[in-house]
Amino acid sequence: MIDLVVASAPLIGRGLLVTLGVSLAVLVLGSLVGLAGGLCLLYGSRALQWGVRIYVDALRGIPHLVLIFAIFYGFPALGLQLSAIAAGIVALSLFCGAHVAEVVRGAVASIPRGQADAAAAIGLAFRDRLRHVILPQAVGRFLPAWVNTAVEIVKSSSLVSLVSVVDLTMATQQIVGRTREALLFYGVAALLYFAINFSLSLMGRQLERRYSHG
Amino acid sequence: MYQFNWRPVFDNFGLLAKGLALGLGIALLALAIGCVIGLAAAFCRVHGPRWARFVAAAYVELVRNIPLLLIIYFVYFGLPLLGVSLFDNIWSFILALAVYAGAYLAEVFRAGIEAVGKGQIEAARALGLTRLRVARRVTIPLMFRIALPALGNTFVSLFKDTSVASAIAVPELTYGAIRINVNTWRVIEVYLVVGALYLATCYAIVALLRQTERRLRGIH
Amino acid sequence: MADAPLIALQGLEKRFGEARILRGVDLEVARGEVVAIIGPSGSGKTTLLRCINFLEDFQQGRILVEGETVGYREEGGRRVKRADADIARMRAHAGMVFQSFNLFPHMDALGNVRLGLTEVRGMKQAAAREHATAWLERVGLGGKLSAYPSQLSGGQQQRVAIARAVAMEPKVMLFDEATSALDPELVGEVLSVMADLARSGMTMLVVTHEMRFAREVAHRVVFMDQGAIVEQGPPAQVFDDPRSERLRQFLGHLSARL
Numbered sequence: 001m002i003d004l005v006v007a008s009a010p011l012i013g014r015g016l017l018v019t020l021g022v023s024l025a026v027l028v029l030g031s032l033v034g035l036a037g038g039l040c041l042l043y044g045s046r047a048l049q050w051g052v053r054i055y056v057d058a059l060r061g062i063p064h065l066v067l068i069f070a071i072f073y074g075f076p077a078l079g080l081q082l083s084a085i086a087a088g089i090v091a092l093s094l095f096c097g098a099h100v101a102e103v104v105r106g107a108v109a110s111i112p113r114g115q116a117d118a119a120a121a122i123g124l125a126f127r128d129r130l131r132h133v134i135l136p137q138a139v140g141r142f143l144p145a146w147v148n149t150a151v152e153i154v155k156s157s158s159l160v161s162l163v164s165v166v167d168l169t170m171a172t173q174q175i176v177g178r179t180r181e182a183l184l185f186y187g188v189a190a191l192l193y194f195a196i197n198f199s200l201s202l203m204g205r206q207l208e209r210r211y212s213h214g
Numbered sequence: 215m216y217q218f219n220w221r222p223v224f225d226n227f228g229l230l231a232k233g234l235a236l237g238l239g240i241a242l243l244a245l246a247i248g249c250v251i252g253l254a255a256a257f258c259r260v261h262g263p264r265w266a267r268f269v270a271a272a273y274v275e276l277v278r279n280i281p282l283l284l285i286i287y288f289v290y291f292g293l294p295l296l297g298v299s300l301f302d303n304i305w306s307f308i309l310a311l312a313v314y315a316g317a318y319l320a321e322v323f324r325a326g327i328e329a330v331g332k333g334q335i336e337a338a339r340a341l342g343l344t345r346l347r348v349a350r351r352v353t354i355p356l357m358f359r360i361a362l363p364a365l366g367n368t369f370v371s372l373f374k375d376t377s378v379a380s381a382i383a384v385p386e387l388t389y390g391a392i393r394i395n396v397n398t399w400r401v402i403e404v405y406l407v408v409g410a411l412y413l414a415t416c417y418a419i420v421a422l423l424r425q426t427e428r429r430l431r432g433i434h
Numbered sequence: 435m436a437d438a439p440l441i442a443l444q445g446l447e448k449r450f451g452e453a454r455i456l457r458g459v460d461l462e463v464a465r466g467e468v469v470a471i472i473g474p475s476g477s478g479k480t481t482l483l484r485c486i487n488f489l490e491d492f493q494q495g496r497i498l499v500e501g502e503t504v505g506y507r508e509e510g511g512r513r514v515k516r517a518d519a520d521i522a523r524m525r526a527h528a529g530m531v532f533q534s535f536n537l538f539p540h541m542d543a544l545g546n547v548r549l550g551l552t553e554v555r556g557m558k559q560a561a562a563r564e565h566a567t568a569w570l571e572r573v574g575l576g577g578k579l580s581a582y583p584s585q586l587s588g589g590q591q592q593r594v595a596i597a598r599a600v601a602m603e604p605k606v607m608l609f610d611e612a613t614s615a616l617d618p619e620l621v622g623e624v625l626s627v628m629a630d631l632a633r634s635g636m637t638m639l640v641v642t643h644e645m646r647f648a649r650e651v652a653h654r655v656v657f658m659d660q661g662a663i664v665e666q667g668p669p670a671q672v673f674d675d676p677r678s679e680r681l682r683q684f685l686g687h688l689s690a691r692l
Binding site: 112114118120128132136 | 487
């Protein structure tokens with residue numbers, strides 16, 4: 001049995017890399033979009049707030065897979081060429097962005113009003129209030145929820161296998177199909193996903209401890 | 215320019231409607247079974263002996279960190295390879311989704327159990343109720359009341375997760391979209407309609423839940 | 435002009451929806467004057483204070499601090515809201531101490547006091563540290579420079595908050611029920627810092643329930659009820675010879691509680 005695992009290791013390894021790569025890309029892109037979105041929700045004009053609200057609420061009602069398919073099949077129909085992996089990343093990044101926007105908004109909104117008042121009272125202008133008082137405190141509240149988002153993304157990344165991207169899930173399927181060793185290889189895949197997400201959670205808890213104050 | 219042609223989608227609307235109904239049914243069943251699993255796991259973690267606490271915690275931690283798709287594949291492809299071929303694709307999915315939901319619900323129920331005031335349980339024990347009776351008549355009802363909003367949100371989540379069932383050809387809404395697309399290539403129209411259907415259904419469920427919550431709170 | 439009041443409120447009107455929080459309030463505060471503002475809850479005392487440094491907006495009237503209008507410029511008969519930077523500049527000249535202290539939890543005591551000095555007054559790091567240290571010593575917390583708010587008692591936190599506000603060398607200090615959230619045994623240390631400030635000639639507006647402090651330290655006591663100033667005068671007159679029925683009732687309730 002060990003030699004089976006060893007023989008399949010390259011395929012599993014490549015799949016794992018794809019999963020990690022897709023997850024990382026989505027997390028980075030989505031967090032940037034989400035940060036902008038969150039700031040718009042908090043401080044933007046009426047129109048901007050409205051627009052971001054619609055974006056966040058709309059995405060909340062659609063399954064991830066539907067958007068992945070819509071982009072993967074839809075873009076070529078509109079004349080835009082998009083690889084499967086790119087389609088998956090774009091779709092998942094949109095979801096990540098919506099999530100993160102809410103997390104950012106929630107983190108800042110949970111800071112007591114008095115903090116902004118005190119910062120304003122000593123004469124700090126808006127940008128300095130954000131920089132010195134609000135955002136440093138928001139980070140500690142933002143991190144746990146953001147790590148949860150990261151874990152969800154790693155899990156959602158498995159959906160790209162349904163547009164034929166060979167990630168960890170697809171690789172596992174192929175190997176099980178060939179070797180019939182279901183328990184072994186589904187077990188390995190589960191362990192790998194678990195390892196990734198569990199380490200993310202641990203890192204998150206460490207970060208949270210570093211950034212939270214009395 | 216892309217030429218819009220909505221006819222093929224609306225000609226096949228029956229397919230989509232049936233898929234939507236199936237999705238709701240699957241989500242409901244998975245929620246029900248998941249509640250049983252989750253309740254059991256939650257009780258194990260709060261009141262159970264050491265080994266039960268460990269097993270329940272392991273289940274919850276493992277399932278919450280792996281993709282639903284992996285669980286689906288294991289149940290549908292893996293179990294038969296191990297000699298267990300009881301389930302067709304629909305029931306395989308329901309089981310997989312229930313196991314997935316159970317892990318999440320276990321945490322919801324655990325918080326609920328711990329939130330039920332110690333005082334109320336002590337009062338019940340003082341009246342002479344056995345542990346089981348206390349669980350049945352005091353802990354569980356109170357805990358459900360606390361957990362109700364989370365249960366509602368879980369149902370919406372599960373309904374969205376039913377889209378993954380299309381991977382094993384369960385004829386729910388997303389699978390319907392795939393089929394119409396394959397036959398008519400009206401990609402934009404299909405996914406716009408299907409997206410709108412999911413959105414509308416999710417919002418309808420949320421609105422219904424909020425009404426129910428409000429009414430229940432009035433009864434308090 | 436030496437005679438012009440430092441602060442002047444003219445016809446200040448603030449509404450919140452249908453409710454009139456402030457009903458055309460007029461008030462003048464001279465330089466160096468300590469004014470205590472008393473009254474039942476909901477009388478608008480806190481809102482009045484918060485309007486002065488424009489933490490609250492108002493619908494009608496003007497507020498002048500050293501002749502400059504707060505929050506709005508006046509252009510050709512209409513009022514135009516000032517730019518954010520302008521408002522911030524004016525706020526730096528009024529120091530505010532809050533009921534809930536509002537210290538920045540991610541900075542130690544020294545950091546809390548230094549922030550305004552470096553970011554608003556533009557002081558260099560070394561000068562700011564010196565200045566902040568001096569003020570923290572002045573309020574009796576020289577040994578707590580690197581303590582975080584979570585490590586300080588309520589009274590100590592409020593004293594840091596006072597140092598934070600005063601270090602900016604404001605023209606006026608605004609105290610919004612500075613001792614109401616403190617345990618009784620910690621109230622004294624804060625009141626004594628406030629009295630010390632008053633003696634040094636700082637212009638102060640103090641919203642308070644501490645009547646003994648008002649009597650001993652204030653030059654003038656203002657009684658507010660339901661958004662308007664009902665009566666005002668020297669402490670002896672207001673406390674010992676109240677003219678209005680509402681003030682009598684208010685004081686009567688207080689002495690009945692003792």
